[in-house]
Amino acid sequence: MLEFERDPWRVESLRVTRVTRETEDTFTIELDAKPRAGFVFQPGQFNMLYAFGVGESAISIAGSADEPERLVHTVRAVGAVTNALAKAKQGERIGVRGPFGHGFPIAEARGKDLLLIAGGIGLAPLRPVILYAIQHRPEFRSVTLIYGARSPKDLLYPRELLSWASRLRLETTVDRAEDDWFGHTGVVTKFIEGALQNPESTVAMMCGPEVMMRFAARELTTLGVPEKSIFVSTERNMKCGVGLCGHCQLGPFLLCRDGPTFSYDRIGPLLSIREL
Amino acid sequence: MSEDISAELVLPRERCGELLELVVKKGYRLIGPKLEQGAIVFGPLRGVDDLPEGWTDEQSPGRYRAVRRSDASLFGYAAGPRSLRRFFQLPDVELVVLRRGQDGPRLDYGSGDTRPIALIGARGCDLRALAIQDQVLARGAYPDPRYVARRANTLVIAVQCTEPSGSCFCTSMGAGPRAELGFDLALTEVVDAERHHFVVEVGSERGRELVAELALALAAPRLSSEARERVAGAAARMGRRFEEAAVHDALLANLEHPEWDRLGERCLSCTNCTLVCPTCFCTTSEDRIDLTGDVVERHVRHDSCFSEEFSHLHGGSARASIRSRYRQWLTHKFATWYDQFGSSGCVGCGRCITSCPVGIDVTQEISVIGGEPCKLNP
Numbered sequence: 021m022l023e024f025e026r027d028p029w030r031v032e033s034l035r036v037t038r039v040t041r042e043t044e045d046t047f048t049i050e051l052d053a054k055p056r057a058g059f060v061f062q063p064g065q066f067n068m069l070y071a072f073g074v075g076e077s078a079i080s081i082a083g084s085a086d087e088p089e090r091l092v093h094t095v096r097a098v099g100a101v102t103n104a105l106a107k108a109k110q111g112e113r114i115g116v117r118g119p120f121g122h123g124f125p126i127a128e129a130r131g132k133d134l135l136l137i138a139g140g141i142g143l144a145p146l147r148p149v150i151l152y153a154i155q156h157r158p159e160f161r162s163v164t165l166i167y168g169a170r171s172p173k174d175l176l177y178p179r180e181l182l183s184w185a186s187r188l189r190l191e192t193t194v195d196r197a198e199d200d201w202f203g204h205t206g207v208v209t210k211f212i213e214g215a216l217q218n219p220e221s222t223v224a225m226m227c228g229p230e231v232m233m234r235f236a237a238r239e240l241t242t243l244g245v246p247e248k249s250i251f252v253s254t255e256r257n258m259k260c261g262v263g264l265c266g267h268c269q270l271g272p273f274l275l276c277r278d279g280p281t282f283s284y285d286r287i288g289p290l291l292s293i294r295e296l
Numbered sequence: 297m298s299e300d301i302s303a304e305l306v307l308p309r310e311r312c313g314e315l316l317e318l319v320v321k322k323g324y325r326l327i328g329p330k331l332e333q334g335a336i337v338f339g340p341l342r343g344v345d346d347l348p349e350g351w352t353d354e355q356s357p358g359r360y361r362a363v364r365r366s367d368a369s370l371f372g373y374a375a376g377p378r379s380l381r382r383f384f385q386l387p388d389v390e391l392v393v394l395r396r397g398q399d400g401p402r403l404d405y406g407s408g409d410t411r412p413i414a415l416i417g418a419r420g421c422d423l424r425a426l427a428i429q430d431q432v433l434a435r436g437a438y439p440d441p442r443y444v445a446r447r448a449n450t451l452v453i454a455v456q457c458t459e460p461s462g463s464c465f466c467t468s469m470g471a472g473p474r475a476e477l478g479f480d481l482a483l484t485e486v487v488d489a490e491r492h493h494f495v496v497e498v499g500s501e502r503g504r505e506l507v508a509e510l511a512l513a514l515a516a517p518r519l520s521s522e523a524r525e526r527v528a529g530a531a532a533r534m535g536r537r538f539e540e541a542a543v544h545d546a547l548l549a550n551l552e553h554p555e556w557d558r559l560g561e562r563c564l565s566c567t568n569c570t571l572v573c574p575t576c577f578c579t580t581s582e583d584r585i586d587l588t589g590d591v592v593e594r595h596v597r598h599d600s601c602f603s604e605e606f607s608h609l610h611g612g613s614a615r616a617s618i619r620s621r622y623r624q625w626l627t628h629k630f631a632t633w634y635d636q637f638g639s640s641g642c643v644g645c646g647r648c649i650t651s652c653p654v655g656i657d658v659t660q661e662i663s664v665i666g667g668e669p670c671k672l673n674p
Contacts, residue, residue, distance in 0.1 A: 026438075027441050028438040028440070029392070031403060035400075072592065073394065073585050073592040075581070075582065076581065098610035098611075113399075113401070256609060256614060257606065257608055257614070259579065259580050259581050259599075260579070260581070262436075262438035264433060264577070264579070265578060265579045265580065265596075266601065267580070269624070269628065269636075271548075271632055271635075272632045272635030295617060295619075295623075296551070296620070296624075
């Protein structure tokens, strides 16, 4: 009959094992992926998460690639689908398709300085990279994370941040501080120069608002990091996740198929064209 | 094979019905041209009597009229407003039905009607469009199995185009008027006061079996060359021409050209061009819930990059202005399609020009935005 075995629209119904509130509008869902035999993913890849009866949303995988059977996503409730996902309770089921897209090229950073720059919820797609770097720390000469959020209460994974601080170099900054804040204030770009040791052998991976990534990339290249060594994770409306629906086009690219991670020499010029 | 004139056969007009009946007998659904609501469009055919005998069309930017011909041609018209897209990538597909259950919803996947289709009267431009859609929907890392199933075993009885419209530019896109590939049989209609014949080219083993069963006679060399002249005449009558090889670079070098602003003012964002385009493939998915809330149908349906929500992301649309949406459509068809899928996304059928309510002519716009390398009728 029909070749529906590899139907990219086929949804796997997975059980929610834990829901953790991160911030006012952001939460982390863990799914039991054991029923999906052989599920593996690369840090930076995404799944289509399906709230039954509402719709799908493309969400980066935020868990450890060494532990793929615990499928973790951090979601910001901003639309119909993500608000429905936010209501999911332990034991309920969520539909999953994926993993799709190309992850961050971690191999490129072996033996080099790995610099991670995250803004807001952009920390979630980088979390698998961070967990990998901590687990496989000797593979890298140095590991630095610069993380910016609007305010201290908008920081994701606050407890984990504390434990990461002892295993990698961590600069946390917020736009607006309060009295009990002991970290930095200001935009992430302020901390790039201080974090760079060997610009020409640094690999940077970024995720955050496009404006943040543009300014951070400009700072990095000004300081001597090659554009080819800067990787960003991009975001557009996605309906299928596999290059069939046309929604996530950005010039010559279908972000789901060709990305969502790109080196800056390929994607940078496109990000500066308004409404492309 | 198409160069081998001696292989061509002749099908008299009065035996056309026999050919279609034979095709139906072999288990195919007939999809071909017919007159419907004042336009010649592709649709399901019952038989030869549904063909638009004696009709043609007049087309120009923003205008389409089906009009009577002075002869009894069956295929004497140009591309109509309904392309072949909808027969392979359905306008609305039910993906899955979900029923509320004890342990999460039960999911039932449908497959739809996938009896093979016989295309009657597909033109060179129509066949090129199918090849382009195949590349997008069937040749990537994740083929759409519903499309692949519907495309499987498609029988193609093409008709060589002898009647370009005022909107056509297939010669610029290398897509016609002659269909060179992708058919089982290709007919060229030769009609005048004394005769009404079809010269038949055989393009496949399946096509060879069909003509063998009909025991068609060989076409006289003079009839064959007359048929060829008619197609060549169509190429010569194409109203507009430009250097397609220059368009990719010229458009992408001019993404901030002031003409985009003027287009943003003229374009109504009505989505007509994307509805009639034979290569447009964009879709969206949606859930439809019954009144009880216990049954959900998940559908995939055609979508258009001209809608504001097409590029919606939290915080708003990535392409909020009509200017940017028009730029996306035109540059995708004529430039970035090459980067994404290795060919142009345009076949030069002119449907978008005819169907634009404000008469935007893509060839004109390319010549303005692309400048000298893209000028019309060099």
